[in-house]
Amino acid sequence: MIYDQRYVVAGENTELDCKILQLQYTGNKLSMIFLLPNDANGLPELESKITMTKFKSLFSGIWRRDTIIRIPKFVFEAKYDLKPVLTSLGITEIFDLQTANFAKMTTLKPVFVNDARHKSYIEVTEQGTEAAAASIIGLMGGSVGGPFQFVADHPFMFVIRDNNSGTILFVGRYANP
Known part of the structure; x- marks a missing residue:
């Protein structure tokens, strides 16, 4: 305490x-x-x-x-897979190798998002x-x-x-x- x-x-x-x-x-x-x-x-x-x-x-x-x-x-730690959340919001093209378009971010091809995760960490001492x-x-x-x-x-x-x-x-x- x-x-x-x-x-x-x-x-x-x-x-x-x-x-x-x-x-x-x-x-x-x-x-x-x-x-x-x-x-x-x-x-x-x-x-x-x-x-x-x-x-x-x-x-x-x-x-x-x-x-x-x-x-x-206390320590509070949580991990979330954002892919289901993003796809439920209609954000699907970034996860598809054929439709992802990151031309303004990189010259590498092909580029797509294969994973999206969020991690929260809070420690109170x-x-x-x-x-x-x-x-x-x-x-x-x-x-x-x-x-x-x-x-x-x-x-x-x-x-x-x-x-x-x-x-x-x-x-x-x-x-x-």
């Missing part, structure tokens, strides 16, 4: 009935956002309620505050998060009324987001803290 106290964006969302913790990556270009249901068994309900519109509005009513953070150390060669940092600070408590001692969701575009880069769930 990671034990820390930082000045971070954190709070509660009553509509989704969850606590939110946002940790900035170095350079503030990316954030790791944790969504912790208030009910220890509430992750399935949270997952069913969350939409892109609700995700975008998560941060209204929460602010940067002194926060006690308790999150488990006391030193931060490793995902796409980024590291989380935080500032220490104080607030009136005592620190906010974010204790992830039951299943939660996490998201890695590009702060400039709002693009979600990773979505995951941690089911066994």
